Amino acid sequence: MTRYPALLALLALLAACGPPQPPTRATAARLCADEARLADGFGGNVGIGGGSNGPFASGNVTITSDIRNPRPEAEALEACIQRRLAGDSGPAPRPAFSVSLGGRL
Numbered sequence: 688m689t690r691y692p693a694l695l696a697l698l699a700l701l702a703a704c705g706p707p708q709p710p711t712r713a714t715a716a717r718l719c720a721d722e723a724r725l726a727d728g729f730g731g732n733v734g735i736g737g738g739s740n741g742p743f744a745s746g747n748v749t750i751t752s753d754i755r756n757p758r759p760e761a762e763a764l765e766a767c768i769q770r771r772l773a774g775d776s777g778p779a780p781r782p783a784f785s786v787s788l789g790g791r792l
Contacts (some may be wrong), residue, residue, distance in 0.1 A: 719767035722778050726763030728754025745789035746784055752782045 702731065710718065724730055731748040 709774055712768060712772065715768045715771040718771060719764055721732040722767050723760050723764035725749065725751050726753060726760045728752070740791065742792040743790065744792055745787070747785065747787045749785045750775065751782055751784075 728751050729749070731746065733744075733746045735742070735744045737743070770779065
């Protein structure tokens with residue numbers, strides 16, 4: 688009787704080592720959202736706030752190689768979803784330049 692839990696644990700371990708399953712369309716769309724937002728080659732954010740150390744500000748600007756050949760966000764999202772459903776789990780390779788600034792006011 689004591690060897691059955693070990694056998695079940697071994698079977699669970701072997702099942703986890705199998706090939707990865709492609710994501711569902713909804714999961715792929717969620718994973719591709721950030722990539723699709725950069726389809727025009729430019730993105731960023733700005734933030735301000737305050738805390739116990741006083742006010743602060745931060746910002747980030749990202750420029751990708753897509754700035755030379757921008758495309759609609761919906762087109763980039765669909766291309767990314769199709770790529771992920773086909774089994775490619777990483778983002779599309781593209782050179783990017785990013786600058787982040789932050790500090791107290």
